[in-house]
Amino acid sequence: MTILNVESRRPTTIAAPPPDWKVRAFCRRKDVDAEDFFTTSQAGQKRAHAACAQCPVITECLQVTRSHDEGVYRWGIGGGLDALQRRALELEEWLGCRPNLEMARLLISPRWSGRLSRLRSSCRSLEGMTRALRRDGLMVDEVTVRVAVWWSGGDAPRVAWRGDTRSLRALVGGEFLEPILRLRSMGARYADIAAWLGVPRETGVRALKDTLAGVEEAS
Template sequence: MNTRTLPNRRSTRNAVSSREAAHWESEASCRKVGGDAFFIESKAGIQRARAVCVKCPVLVECLLNQQVKDKGDRTYQWGVGGGLSAVQRRVLAVEALLGNRPNLVMARLLVSPQWSYRLRNLSSARWSLDGVVQGLREDGLMVDLVTVRVAVWWLGGEGSRLARGRHWRHQLRDHLDLIVALREKGARFLDIAVFFGVPEVNGAKAVSELLLAVAAEKEMAA
């Protein structure tokens, strides 16, 4: 199928169910490496594990399976699963609060030899994920931000929701409506910090202070 006509929200459920019938786990590349390699929490360890995952023939199935496990245990504290770190999987759970779910078939395509070079170039040249999405759409690919975010992570990029070039503290106010929406949907301050890709503790504090300042401004204006 021509990649440019691949539906943006194509379901991966059928792919998973057919793989399950064939015991997809037996095809996983990690079986040849050893499970311990995927539970090293250093940055270098995560990158080594991800390098194995991104070439795995059942990467999509693995991530979907890992998300089911994470749903039962919302700590997201341990190991690389489906090519993503615990923090990145936590971000996907926060994205889901907004109804944003990646098209993993498309994300897998973006890290294939056909598209990975283009994605890396766009990630280096554009100031934000929005810019990367725009570049891929100009190439004729129907992609959304969360799908591109997963692909960038799989390639070892940061995939931050914020643009480069300005300090993250200055950008949070630009996303006030999004922060408020996440709070209304039950996201914690730490969840919002990881969602935007900022330092967790300082980011959570900054989000809290921003909301307090906005509330105070509204009270004074009333």
């Protein structure tokens, strides 16, 4: 904002007051280290995620952070999600799966966080967690549950794999083949799809390339 400096009669630029939601952001507290939101340290990232989970404006922050993400370049933790999680969320939306952020926020509230934590331990898939929460009376979908798990510090992979490349290839070439082909046709990179699947980048890219090469040969 520009005002007229009365003494010098020259224009002076001052910072406009931040929007109301930013004033209430938990990361503005003096006991929260801002560097934690842009560090590669796992300990720092864990502290940042924990701060976000307590923030009253986590949904507003996520929406604004995502609006500032550009193409494949994104960095830091914003709105409770790191760069890979935000990229995975973008691909979810490419597939028509949009989260209900207010419902996700409810799931990390004191009333439901314990239930969510128990389901993370007992269920091997987002599908299983979603079914259980629906039986509890909550109208949730898998991508909403996925965001809530991310916010609560979990990994929330799309695939329930055993950690070896062979099992991942089987899933990529099986039940996940159709959405993967759709994402590829929309321009998603192998690394993007690995983030969407929720698997390590190197392992995921290798499994995707090998499996899709076999699909192309068969066709």
